[in-house]
Amino acid sequence: MRFLLVEDNIELAKAICSRMQLDGHVVDHAERLEHAVAFSETGEYDLILLDIMLPDGDGRSFLKAHRAGEIDTPVIVLTARSEVSDRISVLDLGADDYITKPFDHAELQARCRAVLRRKAGTAKTITRYGDVAFDPVAGNLTIGDRVINLRNRELRLLELLISAPGQIFPKTKLIDRLFSYEEDVSENAVEVYIARLRKHLENSSVSITTHRGLGYRLDHD
Structure with missing residues (x-):
């Protein structure tokens, strides 16, 4: 599957890309919101991994615009904010799930699989x-x-x-x-x-x- 990763932390992004590529996924990496918008306008993705705090703005604006355009690509938010209100806000904006930094890569992979199964409308894999x-x-x-x-x-x-x-x-x-x-x-x-x-x-x-x-x-x- 093809993923879009929006993350400005280069080392974290490299680690995520490596793990996802080992699973056979294709990953495009955007460091800034403007790059994320360009990728999303020209490519088709099965899943978006979205950081909130980015150099040129708040990832929630991307999420809001994404949903306003009636695009149903699943979005998992990567956030350093652990407050309940922050988590609720991204879910209300249309995120399918969130994971708090720092996180275990195995957990992120499991959350990706779960979100993709829900998108497919089934829990079966075969x-x-x-x-x-x-x-x-x-x-x-x-x-x-x-x-x-x-x-x-x-x-x-x-x-x-x-x-x-x-x-x-x-x-x-x-x-x-x-x-x-x-x-x-x-x-x-x-x-x-x-x-x-x-x-x-x-x-x-x-x-x-x-x-x-x-x-x-x-x-x-």
Whole structure:
């Protein structure tokens, strides 16, 4: 999944990005509100991690504008303020959750998973399609009695395709979801991961079909 991290503490931001990337997520980092606005206007995100105290303003103004625009991307607020009134204020503005600094990275990861499950409207993690069972938390794909452990980008690619089977995803969309803005990649990179997933899906009822000039789609027999 793709996250936007809005945090001006560089060391903390690096630590968060590293942990989230180990989980296979793509993370764009904004140090200032103006950068956060630019990212949110040009990119599509599954989750936003938002600091409150930023060099060029209060993160709550970003949150307020975010919700006023009827954008439903989940937001977890990162705050050094522990007063109940501060926590209530960000929740009233539309935050989905908050975590108080300093925090344990494992707790932040758990809160991210919980918020994303709520957004999906379900507490289950396993998605079944055809004769395939996909578990993004465990990072594996099960076909019959065969369990396949997926690498990070294979995992995120399948997660995207299986979220909307039958829908065609253009290469540009897949690049946007699999790679951060800092990474210089070509459309050939997507073809590499598509080929790997196709190999994993061999001997199953599920396949990835190519629609020339349009993109890729997940189908089953």
